[in-house]
Amino acid sequence: MELYDGPLNVKEIFGRWLDEQAASNYGAYIPFVGTIRAEDDIEALSFDIYEPVLQKWFDEWQEKAKAVGAVVKMAHAIGDVPVHTSSYVSAVFSPKRRVALELIDAFVEDFKANAPIWKYDVKNGERIYAADRSTPMDGSGLLA
């Protein structure tokens, strides 16, 4: 798992991951790129991350991937990420395509639901929590 201040260098990350696994005999490599869209007059999105819980979430996914002979990877940005740049990339390597296609779907969807990352719109230099696009994590409401 890789965390960066500001936008991701997508080509460098994907190229490096490809090189790292060049001799691993994986038949499938499925990358996913999340790019900031220009909408609602935002200048950027901005992110807070709680790394200790994110690392545990990612470690659990590495174990799930390992159980089916695959590898998961991810990188995410911290702080401001301007429109048309990338805040999030992930990837799956596996021996055959079917495992990788199913795993990238489950991995990215669970990421959206349970990775401890908070998103803010940046408008006129101000950070506004994206409350209406955010999802309560599994187990929410315990203390209510």
Added chain:
Amino acid sequence: MIKVEFLGPIAKEAIEMEAATLADVSTKLKEDSTLSEWLDKCAVALNDTMVNDLGTALKDGDRVSILPPVCGG
């Protein structure tokens, strides 16, 4: 004494309290009106591990984190 910290957009400083279980933490946090809009949609971690049981016992020095709704990517 345990510490309760509020993550992400909950603009609130960490607080310390006496609590034997997470149920005690719940009782005390519900007295704070600034948290009323948050508690029903927040998840909870104890020493960076997610927890789901109000009966979870706490010990001196434990750290409880309150995690509001997320949106990565």
